[in-house]
Amino acid sequence: MKTYDPNNVFARILRGEIPCRKVYEDEHTLAFHDINPQAPVHVLVIPKGAYVDVDDFSARASDGEIAALWRAVTAIAHDLGVAVPGYRLLANTGPESGQEVPHLHLHLFGGRPLGRMIAKE
Numbered sequence: 001m002k003t004y005d006p007n008n009v010f011a012r013i014l015r016g017e018i019p020c021r022k023v024y025e026d027e028h029t030l031a032f033h034d035i036n037p038q039a040p041v042h043v044l045v046i047p048k049g050a051y052v053d054v055d056d057f058s059a060r061a062s063d064g065e066i067a068a069l070w071r072a073v074t075a076i077a078h079d080l081g082v083a084v085p086g087y088r089l090l091a092n093t094g095p096e097s098g099q100e101v102p103h104l105h106l107h108l109f110g111g112r113p114l115g116r117m118i119a120k121e
């Protein structure tokens with residue numbers, strides 16, 4: 001099991017210790033605008049539970065938590081008007097991914113043509 005750092009920045013947002021620009025919340029899921037947006041729409045969708053990354057979430061989360069995260073993504077995409085032109089989801093997981101915050105988060109990007117899937121070397 002991966003060790004969860006309870007002082008990571010998203011854990012602190014979930015505890016209300018630091019603010020966020022919330023776009024969505026339900027029993028299991030919170031979503032808020034990224035502080036350093038890379039596209040006109042750049043939202044982070046996170047489970048409220050203490051999960052390090054995708055791998056940890058798949059292994060330990062309940063079916064309800066997993067369903068809630070995915071249903072939140074589509075609800076947010078519709079609410080923010082990017083569902084039809086399209087959007088991109090990205091989840092950094094593990095050392096080679098460049099994950100900076102060790103609490104699972106899905107980046108939801110949209111609002112302009114997004115170009116290549118990943119940067120060329």
Ligand code: AMP
Pocket residue numbers: 009018020033034035036037044091092098099100101102
């Ligand atoms: P990652 O590299 O996948 O771990 O992405 C972490 C993301 O969290 C980056 O896009 C940061 O801009 C974003 N971020 C860091 N601190 C905050 C914060 N306090 N509020 C909102 N987004 C944040």
